[in-house]
Structure formats: structure tokens, C-alpha cells
Amino acid sequence: MRALGHYFANTWSARTWREVSYLLIGLPLGILWFTYAVTMYAVGLALVIVWIGVVVLAFMQWTLRPLGALERRLANGALDAEVEEPGPRGYRLHEPGEPMTLAGAGRWGHALLHDTNGWRILAWIMMRIVLGPLGFALALAAIVVPVSLIAAWLIAVGYAAGVVPGPGADDPTAAAIVDTVVFWTLVGTPVVAFAVPMFSWISHHFSCLHQPLARWALGPCAQEKVARVTARAELAETQVRIDQELHDSIGHMITMNIVQAGAGAHVFDSDPEFARQALRNIEERGRAAMGELDRIIAALRGDDSEPRAPLPGVAQLPELVAAARAAGLSIEAHLGVADAPKPVSRTVYAVTREAITNAAKHAPGAAICVRVDLVADAVGLRVVNGPGTSVPGRGGMGRGLAGIRDRAALLGGVSRTGRTHDGGFEVLALLPLEVSLGADEYASPWDTMREKVGA
Template sequence: MSAVLGRRARLRWLHLLLGAALLTPFQLLTTTIIDAARLAGTGPSAPLLVQLLGLAMAVPLVAAAGLLLPVLRTLEGGAVRTLGGLRPADAALVRAEPAAGWPARRRTSVWFTVHAVLGGCVAGASLASPPAALGLLLMPWWPAVGRLPWATPAAGRPVVAVAGALLLVAVPVVMSWAAGTLLARLAPALLGPTPADRLAAAERRAARLAERNRLAGELHDAVGHALSAVTIQAGAARTVLGSDPEFAERALGAIEETARSAVAELDRVLGLLREERDGGEAAGPGLEAVPELVARMRAAGASVACALPDGPLPDAVSREAYRIVQEGLGNALRHAGAGAPVAVRVAAEDGEVAVEVRNGPGAGPGSEPRRGPGAGRGLPGVRERAARLGGAVEAGPDGDGGWRLAVRLPLDGGERNGSGERDGRGRP
């Protein structure tokens, strides 16, 4: 009984009345045309014929409105979510934005037509049945009712009158239950996502995942490198604190600079996560920041030789090259220690940028290999950065007990990746 008279059924009845309200302008137009053209003739049955013929003529107009007005999916989707009594899983499928593309418009047109027609029928029954039932119940005390043609079979028969009144009251209730159940089943199919909607949603999810992976790489490369460097620098300073205070002071200064740089990088990436900047590439440091990075490494006692190109590089390539150098230096610190000699070379040649970071075996203070924060994720990140620009990566032992990381990036990699940047100043 609750399925027919409960809260969900009452909400669905209101939803069907909304469909009748949406149908009304169309039926008023068609019935006016019918009356003006006298298409239904005259006689006792003329009003009913006018309404039925008007409904039949209104259906194509309703379907056309659903096809030509994309905003109707917004109206219908919001209404059925609120009043349709849908299961949560079905409600989640219903779209509430304007229909995009003809497949979605055709589905909206079918839904709008079914909703309006069923709503009109239920509304008509809801308006006509209660007065008719009341008339049957009043027959014994109101003789005028007996002169109505439809009430004649119940004249003088109280049992028939009561049964007929109950039946008339039940008609709109059953109609509303059946129509509401049908609409609830049709809603996910007709107002749910089309194949094009599903493809667009999948593309948006893929874009979000790619952005999240990119930001995770930024955090790993920036903050992870800084924490690794601070760990090595602090260990080196502690080792020689008593025997070489000057070196320890330099290491502590390098820790301070590294931490300050890490805070700035963290603030930049968190700003991207908060969407404080509009899309596009993360505006991170480029090769112009490599000398500062190398200086901090040297202050901690690392022996770093660095060679950089004279001219500017495309912004996207310059940023990725900086991150690759940063990761290479971080790997050298983590796995060979601060005492290992490191050579950094970045050169533009034959339409490519060659980035090479080579470290020898550790020696001297702080040379013990360590596995700092983020270990094990750096090389996959380097490969992802190179792949975004169409580059290639080589990494492995160099044969002398050290390690070599070599990356080649095409100079037009930023253009291939959609950034459109050509030089270090961002000019196309």
C-alpha cells in the first residue's frame, strides 16, 4: 500500500502534475485551433473530442520543443531528481545540464513527450474523478444527479453507487503509481549520459588524473629533492661539526637556503592545487635556476661541475631540463653521498637538448649512500617528463662505479606538447 500511497508515490504524483503543467500551453494552442476550425463538430461529446484531438495534435509540438530546446534537459533532470522518487544509483545517472548533441536532444524529446502526456492523463483523471465520485455518493439525496447520463446505471442502487465512487477515486491513484513507476525506470535511459557524454566524462577524468600525476611529480621533484638534500647536508654537518666548523657552517647555510626554496616550491604547487592559476603548465623554475641549485650542493660539500647552454631554450623544455637535473643531483646525493663528484652537462645540439648528470663513487665526508625521501620514484618521473616532450632517457651504471643519467629532449617538445612556447621569454 505504501508503494501506491506513500511519500514516494505522492512525490511522483506532483512530478506528473508538473508534466501536465508543461503540456498545458501546447494543448491550449491546439484546442484553440480546433475550436476556431470547428474540427470536432457539435453535440454533448464535443468538449471531450476537442480535448482528445487537442492532445493528439499537441504531442508533435511537445516532441519538437524537446528536440529544439536543449535547456529542457536541465529542467527535466532537476525535476525528476527531486520528485521522481529515483533510487540513488539512478538519480546519479540523470544529467541536469543542457543537452549537447542531437543524440541527447532526441532522448530529451522522448522523455519530455512521455512526461507531458502521462502527466496530462493523470492530471485529467485527478481533476475529474473526485467530483464524479462525490456525485455518485450524493445520488440518494440529490435527484438531479440521476439525470446525468453516466450516473444512470447507479440510480436507485446504493451499493453500485458506493462501489463506483471508490473505483473512480482509485483510478487516478493507480494511474499515478503506474505512470510514476514507468517514468522512474525511463529516467536513467532517457536523461542519463549518452555515449558521447560518457566519452567526454572519461576524457575529463583522464585529464584530471594526468594533472594530479603532474602535480605529484612537481611535489616529488621539488620537495622530495629538498628533503633529501637537507638530510645529506645535515648528516655531513654533524659528521665534521667538531673537526671542521667552517664546513659545518656552510652546510647549515645550505640547509637554510634549501628549506627556503622548498617552502617556495611547496607554496607554488599548493597554489596550483587550489586552482589559483588558470590551467596550463606549472610556472616552475627553468635552467636559469640550475646555478643556484648547484651552489647549494657545493655549500654542503658536494663536488659539482656544471656546464649549461649559452642561449635561452623554450620554456617548457627549460623547465623539464631543470627538473631532470634536480632529480639527477638528488639521486647522486641519496645513493652516492655528498662526497661523490658530480658532473652536470646541458647542451643544445642538432635540434635537441642533451641533459646528462653523472656521479662517481662516493668519497670524503658524507659519502655514505643514503635512501632519502621519495627514493624509487625519481626515474619513472624523469621518464614521464621526457615522454611528454617526445624525448628519450638512458640511466644506469657508467662502468667506473658511478651512475649516469642521460636525457635527450627535442627543442620543439614544448610545441608538440601544446604549450606553443619557443624561447626563454615566452615569445611564440
């Protein structure tokens, strides 16, 4: 019953009559656009020898895009074709405020001639003159046939009921013919009913043929679509990078300030010198955070013209540990790597900073052990903190841990995070110095991770 209802509902659907209207105006519009194009090209080619034809041809080519915009609005409004708007021309006859030159006009004409969007619109005009008459006939049939069938059935019912007069008894041959037609019309009522939506369905499927053609001819070309997708991907990548940078650098500074402020407040009366030093550290980190935020905002605006300092790496790990200790954290560090390839070096620093930040945030007061070793063909990193009290109202560390996993995977390495047997938390990462990790086993905390990579 649902399929039957769907079949008949197409007759009075608003979309059906929008499509019928589109097909009805397709013939006059097709004739109009075709006549305009043929006339302009003929006149332009005929007068090209006296240079006026060049102006006519250029004008004709220039007007293709406005015609395409009108056709695109019609297709989207009547057919729901969802045709995207193509990119702008990207060329001008002359820049605003500057005089027009012959060389500039030549470049403009060359770009106009190579505008693929204009040529596809011209192809659409040619298709309009071919599809227009057929679409007009189908749309007309979608209107006339249902009206004729329903009117014939109503006349037959009226004749059988005696409401509609017949040819009369003085013409028995005509009366017999009318009786036969009325009989078969009434007997064939189901056939008449099923025939009513038929042409509306035919016109609907014919109008659907226009949708892919319109998207090809009136929308952006394949190169434009690829460029748009690439631009969106680059924007998403930039947003992720900025989000990660904000989370890593500024988040670390804010966390250290919170730890420093808590420690300073705790010993404010008993050790005022420590409290003053804590306030100075908070001020320095606050200024550094503001500078980092300004730099990120400048990069977003595109006016970051000042040279940037190199990103920190393993050589800056002692400074990171010293700053964390100055903030009041208890850290035991074993830094066995003094240098590494830049991507690995930066990742080691970023992962260590994130692990220390998480420990300070989620286990305040717990001892932290940082170990960075060179293990054959890789750099092994381990940050573990003892059990601590979770901070009320804090969420999990999923975001930071996801960043650690992504950074390690990007270099072909592997990471692992989780609780230790005594209730603490451990961050392990193994980053290859070359392309990938080997499967050999070494006597180190990262043995099981190598097995995972080599499996």
C-alpha cells in the same frame, strides 16, 4: 544443470519481482504523467494570448526535471539502470538577494526553453504512455500465468488422487472431458514446469529495454558526459603535475638539507664555520621549501593571484650546481649550453635536478659528473655518479626515473638510465630542439640513443 537452475531461479529472483512491480506501476504513472503534460500544454497554449499561458507553460517546463528525478530513482531502484544524475540547470530566475527583472525573466525563460534535459524527460513521458500498457500486460501475465499453471497441475493431481471431486457419474460427457484434461495435464507435467518461468523471462527482457532508454532520457546528455570526462582528466593532470612538482622541487630541497645537515654534523667540532654555514643554508632552503609549498597549496585553492617567477632552465644550471656543491656534494660540471627553447630548457633543468637528487640520496659521498652539450639538432644531458653506499631504508628511484622518461618522451626525446660498468649510476637524455630527433650518428655519448630513435 547450471543453465537449468538459472532458468528456473528467475521465477523467484528478487530482481524479477522488482522489475514486475516497475512494469505494473508503469501504466498508471504513464497515464498520470501524460495527462498532466497534455493538460498543462493545452491550457498554456490556449491562454498564451493573455500571458497567463506563458506562466503555465513555463511552470510545466520547469516541473519536467523533478518528474525526471522521480523516474530516475524508480529506474535505478527497480531496474538497476545506473542512470547518472544530470548537471544542474545552470540558470536562475534571479540571483539571491536581487530583485527579479523582466530581462532576467526573459533570459530564464530562454534558458528553460533550451534545456535539452527537460525535452528528453518529456520524450520519456511519451514513451511511458506507449510502453506502459504492454509492460503492464506482460507483468500481469508473469504473475497470473505461473499461478494458473501451478494451480491447474495441483487440481489435476488432486482429482487423480480422489481429493478433488469431479462432475460425477450422472454426467458422463463432462467426466470424460475432465479425465482427458487431467490425463494430459499430468502427462505434460514437464511442459507445465518449463512454462512457469517463461513470462517472467519475457517481462525481464522487456524491462531491460527500459534501461538504455532511461539512461538516454533521464541522465546527462552527451555534451555533459564529455564535460565530466574532460573535468576528470584535467583534475588527474593537475594532480600528476602537482605530484611531480612536489617531488622535483621540494624533494630536491629536502634532500640537499639532509646532505647539508650530515656534512655539518660530521665537521661540527673540527670546522665550526662550515657547520654554521650549513645551518644557514638549511634555513634558507627550508624557507624556500615552505614558500614553494604555500604557492602549490594556493594554486590548489585557486587563490594564487601573485605573479609567478619563471620556471628555471639551463641558465640556472650553474646556480643548481653551486647550491649542490655548497651542500657538500662533489660535482664536476661541463655546461656547454647557455640557452635553448623554453620547454627544452626547463626539462634539462628538471632532469638534472632529479639526477643530482637521486645521486645525493642513493650514493652519498660519490663524485657526480654533470655534462650538458649541444649536439647538432638536440641537447644532450648526462649525469653520472660513481659507486656509493645505498642509504638504508630507502626505496628505489623508480618514481623519479619515471618522471625523467616522461619529460623526455613529452618533447619527442629519449632517455636511458642504468648502472655503469664500475657500479655507478648514469642518466642520459637526448632532447630535440625541433620536432623530433634525427637518425644520424655523432661522436657523443648519445649515439646509441639516436639509433634507437631512428630505428
